[in-house]
Amino acid sequence: MTKTNAGRFFEDYAVGDVISHAVPRTISGGERAMYHALYPARGALYSSDEFARASGLPASPVDDLITFHTVFGKTVPDVSLNAVANLGYADGRWVLPVYPGDTLTSESEVIGVKQNSNGKSGVVWVRTTGRNQHGAAVLRYVRWVMVRKRGEGGAPETVVPELAKTVAPSDLVVPTGLNFEAYNFNLAGEPHRLGDYQVGEIIDHVDGVTVEEAEHMLATRLWQNTAKVHFDATNRADGQRLIYGGHLISLARALSFNGLANAQMIVALNGGAHVNPCFAGNTVRAWSEVLDVAETDAPGVGAIRLRLVATKGACGELRGEDGKYLADVLLDLDYWALMPI
C-alpha cells in the first residue's frame, strides 16, 4: 500500500463533501519580502506600515495575492493533483486582511460535479474558504477543474452551481476602518483617482519581465503548491516546466502598478482564465481594461472593476476574429479593487 498521496479522481468528489486541507501556515515578514523580490509589487498599502496606518488599518497587510496563493496552494493536493485543466474562478471575495503573524488554513466544499461525455473525466466545482487562526474567513472563491476518472464507472448526477458573472458592488467587503480621505497620492506613486478612469479605458502597463525557472519555482514552493508540472523538467515530453498560473496573476498584477498604482486592495475575483501556458524565457507584459466603477460606504473609498491581461503580445489584443483567445495571451482576469475616489 502506497503512503504517498495519489490525489483524488473524479469519482472521489460528491456534492456537499467538505475537504479540510492540510498544512496550516503562519505568514511573516519573510513571505512579504520574498513576494516583493519575486514580483515588481509596489502598492504603498502593502509596502509601508505607516501608509497603511494613515489609511485606517493597524499595519500593512500582506499582498492580497499572498493570501490567495497560500489558500489556493493548500487545495492542490486535494483538488488539482489529477486535474487535466484549471477551468475557471468565480465569486472570489477577500473579506479580511491578513497580517504578518496570522496563520492560514484552507477548506473546500464540493458544490458541483459534471462528468464529461467521453466518460474519462469530469468537471468539479469547489468553494474554497481560507481562514485565519481565529477561525474567521479571510478569502472565499469558487474554482472548477477538469479531473481524470479513476475507472469506468457510471456518472454521478450532474450538479452545476449557479455562479454570478461578477461580484455585485454591494457585496464587496471593505476592511473595517479603511479610509482614503487623507490618501497621499504622491507617496502612492500616481495622481489618478477613481474619477480619472473611464469605463472602457485600456491601460498599457508598458513594462515587461522575462521569466526565469528559478523564480517561478521559488514562488510556487512558497505557497506549498506541489503540482509536479511546475518543478520536474522530465514531466513533459518537451522538457519544459509549466509555470504556475498564480505566478502569472501576481506578475501581471504587479506590472499593473504602472498606471493603476492606486488600485490598492483586491476585494473580489469575478472570474479568470489561464488562457495559454507560460514557460521560462517568455517575456510577460500586462494591460488592463476598466470594466466598471462603484461606490462603497467607506470614506474616500471607491471600487474599480478591471480586466487584467498577461500577454507575450501587444496591449489591447485579446481574441482573434474567431472569438478565441490569441496565442500570445496568457491570462484574462476580472477583479474588483479599492481605489481612492
Added chain:
Amino acid sequence: MTKTNAGRFFEDYAVGDVISHAVPRTISGGERAMYHALYPARGALYSSDEFARASGLPASPVDDLITFHTVFGKTVPDVSLNAVANLGYADGRWVLPVYPGDTLTSESEVIGVKQNSNGKSGVVWVRTTGRNQHGAAVLRYVRWVMVRKRGEGGAPETVVPELAKTVAPSDLVVPTGLNFEAYNFNLAGEPHRLGDYQVGEIIDHVDGVTVEEAEHMLATRLWQNTAKVHFDATNRADGQRLIYGGHLISLARALSFNGLANAQMIVALNGGAHVNPCFAGNTVRAWSEVLDVAETDAPGVGAIRLRLVATKGACGELRGEDGKYLADVLLDLDYWALMPI
C-alpha cells in the same frame, strides 16, 4: 602578508583543539520563508505557530535543517576550505528547537586525526556544537573530512574516535513539552502514524525537482557557507558549480513529506554520505527506507529511523552488485525523526 583566510591544512589540527567559528547569526521569519521557497518543505509543525502550540511548543520552530545548515556553514572557513572530500557524519543530535529571534554560534573540537598513507592529506574528525544566545547547545554532530597537507612534514599520532553507528533511541532528546496526543493528522497532511510503518518498508516520494543554479547558490549563501566550488563557474575544468551537499539533504527531506508527512522533528543524524555530485539541471527524486522504530517518554511521541536517499534514478536502487553506490545516487542519509504513535 595576505589578510584573506587561506583555510587550515591537515597540520593545523591537533586533537583537543577547540575552534570557535565566526559570524553569529540571528534567525528570523525571513530565513524560514526563504527555506520554504527553496525547498518543497511542508511539515505542519514548521509551518504553523498554531499547530506547534497544539503540539506543546511555544511557537513554530525553524526547520531543523535550518539549524543544521547555519551551524555547519560557520564551520566551513575553519574546517573544510581545503577539504578534498566531506567523508561522513555521525552522532548528530538536535537537542533544543530554534525559534525566530534566536542567535546561533558554532564551535568545533578536533577529536581525531589520521594522515593518509600518501603523505599529502589526512582525515580530520571534529565534533561541532551549535549554541543559542543563552549558551545552550541546540545541535551537536561529528563530521570528518579529508584535508590537504600544507607541507611534507611527518604525521601526527593517529587518533580515530569511536563513533556509534547510530544514536541509541534512549539518547534521543525530545523537546520539553512536546505532546502528540491531540495531533491533527488531517492538518498535518497524512493519516499514517508510527504503527503504520514497517521496518524494511520502502517509500517512494514520487515527486521530482529539477535544480537551478540560482536556487542552490541562494541556499548556500543563506547559510553563509563560503566554499568556492558552489559559486564560481571558473573553479572546475568543466565549468560546473558543485551543489552544496546540504542543499540535497534539504531537498530530499522536503520531498519526503509525500509519504512521511508525520516524521515531524529531526532529532538525530546517525550517518550520511554525499555519494555523487549534483549539478544544476539534474532532476532530483527521493525515497526512504524505514530502518527502525522506537518509543520515547513524551506523550504520543514515537521515533522513526529512516534512510533517506536522494537520487537521479529509480526508487529503491542504492548499490550495484559490486556493493558500490550507483552513479545516480546523490545522498544516503540515516536519521531519527519524531512521529505520532
Added chain:
Amino acid sequence: MTKTNAGRFFEDYAVGDVISHAVPRTISGGERAMYHALYPARGALYSSDEFARASGLPASPVDDLITFHTVFGKTVPDVSLNAVANLGYADGRWVLPVYPGDTLTSESEVIGVKQNSNGKSGVVWVRTTGRNQHGAAVLRYVRWVMVRKRGEGGAPETVVPELAKTVAPSDLVVPTGLNFEAYNFNLAGEPHRLGDYQVGEIIDHVDGVTVEEAEHMLATRLWQNTAKVHFDATNRADGQRLIYGGHLISLARALSFNGLANAQMIVALNGGAHVNPCFAGNTVRAWSEVLDVAETDAPGVGAIRLRLVATKGACGELRGEDGKYLADVLLDLDYWALMPI
C-alpha cells in the same frame, strides 16, 4: 492620455526642485534574509543581534546597502527612467542605522543641471535623502545622471554643484553608542584591526561568484527599482539584461568580507562609477585598496577609506596605459567604513 509614468526628461528638472519619491517601505527580517541569500554577506554586526548589542547598538541593523538600495530604488521612476547613464556618486553619508520595523521614504533635491553640447541630453545632479518613520534622515548622497531631452528647446542656466572629492573624516557620523572596545575579533571572523592596514595596501578578496539572471532580478525588484533594462530581455538588441549597478556594489562589498571582515559599518560613499556593464554568466571578483585611515570619537572605533573594485579580471588591475578603465573592471567605489582600532 496615458496613465503610466513616462519619466522625467532633462527639461523637467530645475535647480531647487524637491521631488518626494513614491512608495514608502517597511523593512523586516525578510529583507535581511533575502539580502544574505543574494550576497555572501557575513558582517557580524549585521548578522547577529547579540554581536550588535555587544557593540553598543540596540539590535542588529540591516546591512547599510539595504538602506542604500531601498532609498535609491525609490528615486528611479523620478530620476533615472530616461537616464542615458548613471554618471557618479558623491558625498554619501549614512547617518542613522536602520532596523527591522523601520519605514523608509526618499526625497531628492535637484542641485545642478548642465545641458550637453549636442542639445539632446543633459546632466542632472540630485541630493537624495532617505528618512525613517520619525522623519529622521538615515542616508544622504549626491548622484548625477545623464538624461535625455524631450524636445529641442534652449538650455537652462548651467549649475554645477561643488562636491568634495571625499567626505572628511570629521564629517563621518558614528552611530550613537557604538563601541568597539570589547570587539570580539574571533566572532567577527578575522584578527585584523585598523592598525594592521597600510595606506596603499591592496587586498585580493579571492572568491568569485558567477551571476545568474534570477538573482539580479530578485535583488533589483526587492528594492522596487523599476528600470526596464534589468528585467526585459527584449529591451536590448543583444537580448541581454543589464544588471543593476547596485547588485554589483553589494556583491563586491560582500566578497570583501574575506580580508575586510572588520570593516563593519559603511558610513560614507565618497564616489563611485559603474565602469562597464555586467551580465548574467559573468564571474565577479573583488579587490580593495586602502586609501586612508582616520580616528573617530567613539570608543575603539576607527575609520578606513577603501577603494572597492568589482572585476571580471585580475586583482589590482584598474586602468590601462591610456588611463582608461580596463574592459574587465565593473565597479570602482570609494567609501569609508568603521573598523575597530
